[in-house]
Amino acid sequence: xxxxxxxxxxxLYEPEFFNIKDIxxxxxxxxxxxxxxxxxxxxxxxxxxxxxxxGGRTIIDCGDGRDTAYFYNYFDLGTDYGAVRGNLAxxxxxxxxxxxxxxxxxxxxxxxxxxxxxxxxxxISFIISANNNIKRIQxxxxxxxxxxxxxxxxxxxxxxxxxxxxLSKKFYNDIGAGYRDAYLYExxxxxxxxxxxxxxxxxxxxxxxxxxxxxxxxxxxxxNCILLFGFNKFGAFPVxxxxxxxFTRFYxxxxxxxxxxxxxxxxxxxxxxYAQQYLFYYARESARGKDDENNG
DNA sequence: GGCCAGGGTAGAA
DNA sequence: TTCTACCATGGC
Numbered sequence: 001x002x003x004x005x006x007x008x009x010x011x012l013y014e015p016e017f018f019n020i021k022d023i024x025x026x027x028x029x030x031x032x033x034x035x036x037x038x039x040x041x042x043x044x045x046x047x048x049x050x051x052x053x054x055g056g057r058t059i060i061d062c063g064d065g066r067d068t069a070y071f072y073n074y075f076d077l078g079t080d081y082g083a084v085r086g087n088l089a090x091x092x093x094x095x096x097x098x099x100x101x102x103x104x105x106x107x108x109x110x111x112x113x114x115x116x117x118x119x120x121x122x123x124i125s126f127i128i129s130a131n132n133n134i135k136r137i138q139x140x141x142x143x144x145x146x147x148x149x150x151x152x153x154x155x156x157x158x159x160x161x162x163x164x165x166x167l168s169k170k171f172y173n174d175i176g177a178g179y180r181d182a183y184l185y186e187x188x189x190x191x192x193x194x195x196x197x198x199x200x201x202x203x204x205x206x207x208x209x210x211x212x213x214x215x216x217x218x219x220x221x222x223x224n225c226i227l228l229f230g231f232n233k234f235g236a237f238p239v240x241x242x243x244x245x246x247f248t249r250f251y252x253x254x255x256x257x258x259x260x261x262x263x264x265x266x267x268x269x270x271x272x273x274y275a276q277q278y279l280f281y282y283a284r285e286s287a288r289g290k291d292d293e294n295n296g
Numbered sequence: 297g298g299c300c301a302g303g304g305t306a307g308a309a
Numbered sequence: 310t311t312c313t314a315c316c317a318t319g320g321c
Contacts, residue, residue: 130303131302134301216305
């Protein structure tokens with residue numbers, strides 16, 4: 001993929017492993033808006049990019065040019081996904097059924113890239129995500145931004161940690177967070193008091209998971225999401241209800257999520273996070289397909 | 297209208 | 310260390 005960087009735009013020519021729908025709708029990020037086919041706004045912290053397909057090109061319009069480098073890093077444009085996918089495919093060769101399934105998943109999610117998101121934004125977002133559905137998660141985050149984020153004119157920024165720390169537990173309840181209100185209230189205060197994100201960053205995946213678990217509302221699954229999407233530790237493998245469904249197809253007798261995670265990370269090692277995203281997206285998209293069949 | 301959603305916590309065993 | 314009850318809310 002040829003990447004051309006202008007002042008305020010990044011242009012991708014014939015992108016084989018960049019598809020904005022796959023990237024945004026694979027569940028790693030909640031702040032985006034679909035404008036049409038292959039045409040999205042995506043928001044990160046106080047920034048916004050307009051990403052759209054234009055013939056054989058994809059344009060990433062970063063606004064006024066201040067944020068071009070930010071979004072180059074955000075979309076992780078330096079990583080060679082061809083190489084990642086090749087290596088990943090080899091890791092499941094000893095299990096034909098799983099290999100076949102992962103191959104289909106990688107084809108369905110051909111354009112997925114794992115974003116490099118802001119750590120605090122990911123922590124807050126995935127605490128909200130627990131035992132929740134994506135539509136509702138998006139609504140809660142939207143109300144959070146509108147109420148506590150800076151007004152950027154056409155949209156609201158994600159609130160800063162210090163702004164969040166001024167909010168009451170009742171506030172989180174009022175925006176619809178349900179019983180996660182206390183988790184958000186406590187964790188925001190911990191972050192504001194200087195919870196050591198660098199220590200998490202410098203730790204290996206397992207130690208980092210333990211550190212994050214010290215935050216209220218962060219259990220094994222949410223911690224792995226934070227590690228993958230916020231710290232880009234690719235040895236992480238979040239096991240959620242969708243991964244559970246996939247897993248049961250191949251290892252039906254194992255019910256425990258921690259054991260599933262261990263088995264999968266043993267197989268996929270430092271590429272676990274990539275495998276997880278392909279599998280999650282494929283599982284969800286297939287379920288959507290079935291719904292469409294049932295409804296029509 | 298009941299089941300489910302990118303589960304976690306606290307307390308018990 | 311593992312098991313269980315409980316948790317708010319809205320999408321579908």
